[in-house]
Amino acid sequence: xxxxxxxxxxxxxxxxxxxxxxxxxxxxxxxxxxxxxxxxxxxxxxxxxxxxxxxxxxxxxxxxxxxxxxxxxxxxxxxxxxxxxxxxxxxxxxxxxxxxxxxxxxxxxxxxxxxxxxxxxxx
Amino acid sequence: xxxxxxxxxxxxxxxxxxxxxxxxxxxxxxxxxxxxxxxxxxxxxxxxxxxxxxxxxxxxxxxxxxxxxxxxxxxxxxxxxxxxxxxxxxxxxxxxxxxxxxxxxxxxxxxxxxxxxxxxxxxxxxxxxxxxxxxxxxxxxxxxxxxxxxxxxxxxxxxxxxxxxxxxxxxxxxxxxxxxxxxxxxxxxxxxxxxxxxxxxxxxxxxxxxxxxxxxxxxxxxxxxx
Numbered sequence: 001x002x003x004x005x006x007x008x009x010x011x012x013x014x015x016x017x018x019x020x021x022x023x024x025x026x027x028x029x030x031x032x033x034x035x036x037x038x039x040x041x042x043x044x045x046x047x048x049x050x051x052x053x054x055x056x057x058x059x060x061x062x063x064x065x066x067x068x069x070x071x072x073x074x075x076x077x078x079x080x081x082x083x084x085x086x087x088x089x090x091x092x093x094x095x096x097x098x099x100x101x102x103x104x105x106x107x108x109x110x111x112x113x114x115x116x117x118x119x120x121x122x123x
Numbered sequence: 124x125x126x127x128x129x130x131x132x133x134x135x136x137x138x139x140x141x142x143x144x145x146x147x148x149x150x151x152x153x154x155x156x157x158x159x160x161x162x163x164x165x166x167x168x169x170x171x172x173x174x175x176x177x178x179x180x181x182x183x184x185x186x187x188x189x190x191x192x193x194x195x196x197x198x199x200x201x202x203x204x205x206x207x208x209x210x211x212x213x214x215x216x217x218x219x220x221x222x223x224x225x226x227x228x229x230x231x232x233x234x235x236x237x238x239x240x241x242x243x244x245x246x247x248x249x250x251x252x253x254x255x256x257x258x259x260x261x262x263x264x265x266x267x268x269x270x271x272x273x274x275x276x277x278x279x280x281x282x283x284x285x286x287x288x289x290x291x292x293x294x295x296x297x298x299x300x301x302x303x304x305x306x307x308x309x310x311x312x313x314x315x316x317x318x319x320x321x322x323x324x325x326x327x328x329x330x331x332x333x334x335x336x337x338x339x340x341x342x343x344x345x346x347x348x349x
Contacts, residue, residue, distance in 0.1 A: 014193045029261035031196035032342050038200035049201065056198040063195055064160050067256050068138045069185030070192075071164045073271035075171070075178055081275070087239040091232055091249055092279045096310050097291065098231035099253055100284075103224030103333070104297045104306030110216040111301070
């Protein structure tokens with residue numbers, strides 16, 4: 001019963017997330033709203049980690065498993081993928097390098113600014 | 124005989140068995156290219172085509188599994204919550220690092236995909252591919268893209284990030300472990316993070332916290348690129 005209760009809680013939060021998503025004047029994924037809900041509930045200690053417990057960890061540990069069904073759907077698009085495979089790979093590689101460079105250099109920059117501010121504070 | 128393939132139980136069983144084999148092969152080979160998700164997908168596709176089972180029959184059951192994507196996303200909050208102390212230690216560098224990463228990913232995808240002549244539906248499927256898969260799928264569905272294409276791209280990106288993480292660090296002369304970790308997590312989610320964990324504890328922790336942050340930034344910013 002414990003697991004069923006945990007799952008009911010998680011599903012309930014997801015339903016609320018979807019409901020809020022449908023009420024918003026702009027489009028925003030319901031699942032991400034649910035995630036933000038859970039984060040707020042945990043941070044405000046209304047919800048404790050135990051309440052989500054083993055069921056949440058089961059979902060997190062086996063996360064990859066849940067991508068199999070939508071992934072297999074690629075069968076429907078076999079012809080499409082065959083016609084654009086090199087574009088797909090190039091777009092992926094270009095954005096990978098751009099994203100890596102931008103994020104790591106920004107971290108270095110922010111840390112440098114923080115050090116400057118700290119030094120000025122001491123002086 | 125093949126009537127049984129139309130039972131929802133068939134799709135669920137086939138997915139579990141294929142994933143089990145995928146995990147086993149991954150453990151035996153011990154290389155990220157032997158990705159359990161790719162192996163499981165190949166097994167499912169092979170079984171369906173060998174026995175001439177239509178995709179619709181498989182989806183009778185597999186749609187139950189796909190239904191769990193939203194709950195999986197919701198409990199991702201738990202991983203952010205558990206890392207709150209690590210995040211607090213490098214709050215601004217990580218916050219702005221992941222923001223810059225998300226912006227760079229979105230704009231470079233938009234730009235290069237347009238350059239290569241991909242249509243709007245393709246771009247909708249690719250925009251989110253740098254972030255963790257359940258959120259990437261949610262963004263793709265929001266813009267009317269093809270989730271299957273997003274999954275293929277997140278796996279390609281994740282594997283490339285995993286394999287290239289040390290090289291990228293050298294090429295861009297990133298010696299700081301925090302910067303290296305945030306870079307890896309922002310651009311290649313969990314698959315890259317497993318390499319970051321090998322590089323060091325700080326790299327691993329930073330990469331791991333960057334997965335969820337860059338996903339949130341991407342959800343917020345993606346509408347401006349579509």
